[in-house]
Amino acid sequence: METLECIRSRRSIRKFKADEIDDETLLSLLESAIQAPSAGNTQEWHFFIIREQASKQKLAEAAMGQGFLVEAPVVIVVAADLEEIGRAYGERGRTLYAIQDTAAAIQNLLLAAWDRGLGACWVGAFSEKAVSDLLALPSNLRRVALIPCGRPAGMPRKPEREGLEGRVHWEHW
Ligand SMILES: Cc1cc2nc3c(=O)[nH]c(=O)nc-3n(C[C@H](O)[C@H](O)[C@H](O)COP(=O)(O)O)c2cc1C
Numbered sequence: 001m002e003t004l005e006c007i008r009s010r011r012s013i014r015k016f017k018a019d020e021i022d023d024e025t026l027l028s029l030l031e032s033a034i035q036a037p038s039a040g041n042t043q044e045w046h047f048f049i050i051r052e053q054a055s056k057q058k059l060a061e062a063a064m065g066q067g068f069l070v071e072a073p074v075v076i077v078v079a080a081d082l083e084e085i086g087r088a089y090g091e092r093g094r095t096l097y098a099i100q101d102t103a104a105a106i107q108n109l110l111l112a113a114w115d116r117g118l119g120a121c122w123v124g125a126f127s128e129k130a131v132s133d134l135l136a137l138p139s140n141l142r143r144v145a146l147i148p149c150g151r152p153a154g155m156p157r158k159p160e161r162e163g164l165e166g167r168v169h170w171e172h173w
Helices: 003-009 023-033 053-062 082-115 128-135
Strands: 045-050 074-081 141-150
Touching: 003 082, 023 045, 023 074, 023 082, 045 053, 045 082, 053 074, 053 128, 074 082, 082 141, 128 141
Parallel strands: none
Antiparallel strands: 045 074, 074 141
């Protein structure tokens, strides 16, 4: 798919077919994710692959009952190593770059999935403690997002964008 067409047509997918996603496909998505820019090329991202039904159920509970996490054949938990980015950039690294770097990787992941005919959704509403407990994550890993991914079951309408009016500020000062 053309890059711009991929960006324009991508939408969040919350209904999935049961088809599995094989490791090779998954790794190709993650290869795209890690092409994202990161502060000083620190690449402090981590990706946890969740396929077990019981684990996905627990993730859905951690995400305020968002049941589509269970339907997806795979959920990717994206985390940022705050110690790693903090060593390079201190407080700014821990509080800002960690989020920006992983967000860039997540967007790449969403676009790569879409390009391959897969659907995904960026899920940010979840209890970080519950996810940390489930995966037994060390405290230096900030849990940034849950990304359910699979073959779309149907195509939702893309939520409209408001446009650039009032959002672009041309130089006039
Ligand atoms: C930081 C962030 C958190 C989000 N959290 C959720 C979420 O918890 N549940 C959900 O269904 N969608 C979530 N979304 C997806 C947005 O609702 C979605 O991107 C938005 O409505 C625009 O739709 P589109 O992605 O189809 O263009 C989140 C998106 C972002 C960027």
